[in-house]
Each structure stands twice: as C-alpha cells, then as structure tokens.
Amino acid sequence: MSTDWLGSLVSINCGVTLGVYQGAVSCVDHASQTISLRQPYRNGVRCPVPEVTFSAMDIKELKFQDIQNTVNKRSSGQGSATEPSFISAGAHGQSNRATSDSAHSSSAPITILRRVPAGSSNSRGAAHATQRRNGVRNGGARGPVRSKDDECFGDGTDEDLDTDFDFEGNLALFDKAAVFSQIDGTSGHSNKAQPQSAQAEQRPQSYRHDQNILEAKPIIYRQITVPLHGSKEYCTDSGLVVPCIPYKLHKRLLEAAEHWGLSVKRRLETIGVCSSQMALSLLGGPNRLNPKNIHQKPIVILLCGPHNQGAQGVSCGRHLANHEVEVILFLPSFVKMDESVAREVSLYSRTSGVQVASVSELPASPVDLVINCLDSHENPQLKEQSWYRSAADWANRNRAPVLSIDPPVSEQTVQAKWTLSLGLPLPLAGNESKLYLCDIGIPKLVYKEVGISYHSPFGCKFVIPLHLVQ
Known part of the structure; x- marks a missing residue:
C-alpha cells in the first residue's frame, strides 16, 4: 500500500538540473505516478515551499534513509521494504527509456509539481505554471525548443513571483504631503487642517548653499568716516x-x-x-611668467x-x-x-x-x-x-x-x-x-x-x- 511509506525519509536524485531532494514522504499517487515530500531540502538548502511533488520519469535515483514501520512490515510479510511499488512500475519501468534518451532527459523541463494548500491566493498561478511545464514536457521529447525565459529562469524559481505587485495600492499608502511636511520641520498630519499661510509662517527660514545660517548683524557699508571729505x-x-x-x-x-x-x-x-x-x-x-616661456x-x-x-x-x-x-x-x-x-x-x-x-x-x-x-x-x-x-x-x-x-x-x-x-x-x-x-x-x-x-x-x-x- 502507498500509505505504508508515509513518513519515511527519502533522498531523490533528479539529475544535475533539478538537483537532489531530501524529505519525508507525504503522499504516493499510483494513478499519476508521483511522490510528494514535505518540508523538503534541495541540495542541502531548505526549500521555500512546504511540499514538493515529483514525477516518476524525472527521478534518477531514490534512496531510503529512514523507513517507517519496517520491522512490522517484514514480520507481517507485507512486501519488501526496499522501494514503493509505483517506483517499480514507474522509474524501473522507464529505465530503458531513460537509458536510450539520456541526452534528452538531461535537458528535459522541470517537472516538479507543487501542492498548494486550498484557498491559497497563488493556486491559480501554480496550476498555470504546472500546466505550462507539463505541456512542454508532454509535447514530445523532440518538440519545440524551450523559450529563453525557461532556459534562464525556469529552474528553481519561486512560484510566489507569479503574483503581480500592486503598484497603485502600495503608492496609496505613501502620504506625500506628510513626508514633505516633516522635511520642512512641521508636525506632519496635524498641519493638514491649517491654512497654507499658517504653515508657511511655522516653517523655519531656509537658506541657500552660499548663505550664512548664523544670525548676524546687518552690514554697515560706510565703515570709514573722515573729518575732511574729498570731492569723490x-x-x-x-x-x-x-x-x-x-x-x-x-x-x-x-x-x-x-x-x-x-x-x-x-x-x-x-x-x-x-x-x-x-x-x-x-x-x-x-x-x-613660467619656465617654458623664457623666450x-x-x-x-x-x-x-x-x-x-x-x-x-x-x-x-x-x-x-x-x-x-x-x-x-x-x-x-x-x-x-x-x-x-x-x-x-x-x-x-x-x-x-x-x-x-x-x-x-x-x-x-x-x-x-x-x-x-x-x-x-x-x-x-x-x-x-x-x-x-x-x-x-x-x-x-x-x-x-x-x-x-x-x-x-x-x-x-x-x-x-x-x-x-x-x-x-x-x-x-x-x-x-x-x-x-x-x-x-x-x-x-x-x-x-x-x-x-x-x-x-x-x-x-x-x-x-x-x-x-x-
């Protein structure tokens, strides 16, 4: 039974492109030939999603690190504790194909299926990404060449980026008048109700870059007085x-x-x-007058x-x-x-x-x-x-x-x-x-x-x- 392997710690090698994943088995689906891991790690780094689903045809190697209820299974004679049955029908059933098409398998698109919790705002984007990737993979081993975006950004990207950033909503949170009033030295929101003339009076005097900010006495331009004035x-x-x-x-x-x-x-x-x-x-x-102009x-x-x-x-x-x-x-x-x-x-x-x-x-x-x-x-x-x-x-x-x-x-x-x-x-x-x-x-x-x-x-x-x- 597929439920016998739930909770087992496994290591799945998906090749150089997808990497090696470790985690606990959370679901084994015979119909779709998939296996899901919860709290997964990719190449030793914790994944940003709580669960990752793999297709049997993308699995190069599967190793069990900790099998749940192994002793009970063997004592009751309920099969071998070596690998799930779908792996026998899936990965081993596809071994010849993987061998003959090894060159194609290394360049196959990502087929990791992400299980999104119900009610998530990103479920539609994740389903769309899954359909797009499966469509490219199922379109034939020698189908159309992937786009440049898939080549550069298709592997290991965060599906949360599918949600568009709300620029208008974020800009609405910015109170421009309050920020500028704080820069001018006023109290921000409290001065909104005051007339502009009152706000202008409360603002400190601003100076240019070439002006002295220290208060000084007015300049006296006639600083020289003589007892006998000339004519000029x-x-x-x-x-x-x-x-x-x-x-x-x-x-x-x-x-x-x-x-x-x-x-x-x-x-x-x-x-x-x-x-x-x-x-x-x-x-x-x-x-x-310089040494180069002595003549x-x-x-x-x-x-x-x-x-x-x-x-x-x-x-x-x-x-x-x-x-x-x-x-x-x-x-x-x-x-x-x-x-x-x-x-x-x-x-x-x-x-x-x-x-x-x-x-x-x-x-x-x-x-x-x-x-x-x-x-x-x-x-x-x-x-x-x-x-x-x-x-x-x-x-x-x-x-x-x-x-x-x-x-x-x-x-x-x-x-x-x-x-x-x-x-x-x-x-x-x-x-x-x-x-x-x-x-x-x-x-x-x-x-x-x-x-x-x-x-x-x-x-x-x-x-x-x-x-x-x-």
Missing part, C-alpha cells in the same frame, strides 16, 4: 564705501605712521611689493623722478627684476636725488635691471608695460623741466599701457590706464583710469589719531579695485 567717493567690489581725503590729511596720516615706527624705508618696501604684484598680474601672471619675457619701462614717488617706482622695479622681468629704469642723473632714491637705486643696481638717464636710450617699439613715477606731490614745477617733458612725451607716444603709482592731485601729464593709490585715495583731477587701492600697513589707531574712523576694506587682499560712486 569710491566703493569696493563688496559695496564698502571708501571716501577720498585731501592731500594735507594724507600727509598728516603718513607723518603719524612714521612717528609710530612705519618709516619711509618700510613704506617703500611695502609699496614696492604690492605694486610689483599688481604689475605681474597686469603682465599676464602665470600664463606669461618671451615681458619688458617693463620705469619712468622715475628724483623724489619719494620715484623711489617707490625703483622699489617696484627691483621686485619685478627679481621675478625675471626685463626692467629698464629711466632716472635723470644730472639732478639732485633724495636719499631714499639713492638708497633704492643702489639696491636696484644689484639686479639684472638696466638703468638709463636719457629718453633716447629707451626702446622705440611698444613694450609690455610702462610704470609712471615722474610726478611729485611736493614739487609740481618738475613738469616744466625738459627731461620730464621728453619722458612724458615718450610714454604718450608709446602704445604700451601705463600704470601710475601714487600720482598727485593735479591733472596728469601721462595718460594712465591704471592708477594705484596708497592707504586712502586722493581726489584725482580728471582721472579716467581704473583706480586701485594699496594697503601700506598703517594701523587702525594711527588713522584714529588724525580723526579717521577706519575699518580695513581690503579683506584678504593687499590691492583692491575701487569703483566711483556717482
């Missing part, structure tokens, strides 16, 4: 107002700084570094007078020459020079720069940059001398751009493209050039001594551009 006002790129000061107040500021230790020597060095850095940027910076060194002409402004130009030329710029210094030798000029010229002579005393020695072709330091704040009569007029005429004829360093308030003879002022700008007359401001290192309390309320507008730089406030 400028502003920086960030909007800070920089007023002009008269030359008398500028002179008092320099004297106060010198009293506290900011001597002329120290100012000359600071001005030379800042002005040379600006000149290097105007010449092209790293695009022009195109920039040429800079320095036009200097025998005064403090001329000494500032010589200091700038020394730093430019140290950066492999070809510098030609024009300085008249037949006039009396200040001590500061003589000291700077002596230091400049130790560089690769060239010094000339006549305009005729200057190049006739255009150069890269002309730096003008001919004018003096204290001696405007220099403009009447012949050496000054000839140097100014040469600069205006040459098509090179001009940078003027610390020019006086009076109208300029040499037309400059850029102008560099020191500390605070002067109200330059008829100045149409681009104005820059240089930090020469005057402390904040020194400004206060001369009546200037000062906050540095330079930020992280030592030279900044200024824009005229209309």
Whole structure:
C-alpha cells in the first residue's frame, strides 16, 4: 500500500538540473505516478515551499534513509521494504527509456509539481505554471525548443513571483504631503487642517548653499568716516564705501605712521611689493611668467623722478627684476636725488635691471608695460623741466599701457590706464583710469589719531579695485 511509506525519509536524485531532494514522504499517487515530500531540502538548502511533488520519469535515483514501520512490515510479510511499488512500475519501468534518451532527459523541463494548500491566493498561478511545464514536457521529447525565459529562469524559481505587485495600492499608502511636511520641520498630519499661510509662517527660514545660517548683524557699508571729505567717493567690489581725503590729511596720516615706527624705508618696501604684484598680474601672471616661456619675457619701462614717488617706482622695479622681468629704469642723473632714491637705486643696481638717464636710450617699439613715477606731490614745477617733458612725451607716444603709482592731485601729464593709490585715495583731477587701492600697513589707531574712523576694506587682499560712486 502507498500509505505504508508515509513518513519515511527519502533522498531523490533528479539529475544535475533539478538537483537532489531530501524529505519525508507525504503522499504516493499510483494513478499519476508521483511522490510528494514535505518540508523538503534541495541540495542541502531548505526549500521555500512546504511540499514538493515529483514525477516518476524525472527521478534518477531514490534512496531510503529512514523507513517507517519496517520491522512490522517484514514480520507481517507485507512486501519488501526496499522501494514503493509505483517506483517499480514507474522509474524501473522507464529505465530503458531513460537509458536510450539520456541526452534528452538531461535537458528535459522541470517537472516538479507543487501542492498548494486550498484557498491559497497563488493556486491559480501554480496550476498555470504546472500546466505550462507539463505541456512542454508532454509535447514530445523532440518538440519545440524551450523559450529563453525557461532556459534562464525556469529552474528553481519561486512560484510566489507569479503574483503581480500592486503598484497603485502600495503608492496609496505613501502620504506625500506628510513626508514633505516633516522635511520642512512641521508636525506632519496635524498641519493638514491649517491654512497654507499658517504653515508657511511655522516653517523655519531656509537658506541657500552660499548663505550664512548664523544670525548676524546687518552690514554697515560706510565703515570709514573722515573729518575732511574729498570731492569723490569710491566703493569696493563688496559695496564698502571708501571716501577720498585731501592731500594735507594724507600727509598728516603718513607723518603719524612714521612717528609710530612705519618709516619711509618700510613704506617703500611695502609699496614696492604690492605694486610689483599688481604689475605681474597686469603682465599676464602665470600664463606669461613660467619656465617654458623664457623666450618671451615681458619688458617693463620705469619712468622715475628724483623724489619719494620715484623711489617707490625703483622699489617696484627691483621686485619685478627679481621675478625675471626685463626692467629698464629711466632716472635723470644730472639732478639732485633724495636719499631714499639713492638708497633704492643702489639696491636696484644689484639686479639684472638696466638703468638709463636719457629718453633716447629707451626702446622705440611698444613694450609690455610702462610704470609712471615722474610726478611729485611736493614739487609740481618738475613738469616744466625738459627731461620730464621728453619722458612724458615718450610714454604718450608709446602704445604700451601705463600704470601710475601714487600720482598727485593735479591733472596728469601721462595718460594712465591704471592708477594705484596708497592707504586712502586722493581726489584725482580728471582721472579716467581704473583706480586701485594699496594697503601700506598703517594701523587702525594711527588713522584714529588724525580723526579717521577706519575699518580695513581690503579683506584678504593687499590691492583692491575701487569703483566711483556717482
């Protein structure tokens, strides 16, 4: 009887494709030539289904590991405890066929029949899968070739995947408004009944990526106040107002700084570094000055007078020459020079720069940059001398751009493209050039001594551009 084998532990080898199954016999059906195992294992791994049914023609080998009531069966003489009777009629009856069609058996479709509990929502899908697989198997050993889906996914797949996923039902569970209200910092469902204006008021202020999230005081753009206003006002790129000061107040500021230790020597060095850095940027910076471009060194002409402004130009030329710029210094030798000029010229002579005393020695072709330091704040009569007029005429004829360093308030003879002022700008007359401001290192309390309320507008730089406030 088929019931005699119920509960026996068996091992069923279904070949390389289906694998080896172990489990307890739960049903033996002589009519359909099938055997079912409960709580099965496939290749040592627990199967996801509670029961698996096998057809006799797919069983390669069947071994009993634990036979129930074996002793009782033998003592009562009710047959042999070697194998079920349907196996004798099924698997052994098909042995010749399996031998002759061994090649076909290895590629036969899966014939595992799954027993689905009554009332299961997946029963229709399982029955459909069984019919489809049996149809392919019974369509003939040499019937149509299986589809690519069966070849790739037909073996060992989970029948639960036959149920379609309910996208609409799952999406209905997602409360989009509640999630976004939580992201915005509100209380989710409790705010649904509130009007949108109330919700907007409850939301914290949002910031852009480039905004400071810390609360700060409002920006005061007029941070520099002077007792004597000039005729012009400028502003920086960030909007800070920089007023002009008269030359008398500028002179008092320099004297106060010198009293506290900011001597002329120290100012000359600071001005030379800042002005040379600006000149290097105007010449092209790293695009022009690099080891691979040594055959195109920039040429800079320095036009200097025998005064403090001329000494500032010589200091700038020394730093430019140290950066492999070809510098030609024009300085008249037949006039009396200040001590500061003589000291700077002596230091400049130790560089690769060239010094000339006549305009005729200057190049006739255009150069890269002309730096003008001919004018003096204290001696405007220099403009009447012949050496000054000839140097100014040469600069205006040459098509090179001009940078003027610390020019006086009076109208300029040499037309400059850029102008560099020191500390605070002067109200330059008829100045149409681009104005820059240089930090020469005057402390904040020194400004206060001369009546200037000062906050540095330079930020992280030592030279900044200024824009005229209309």
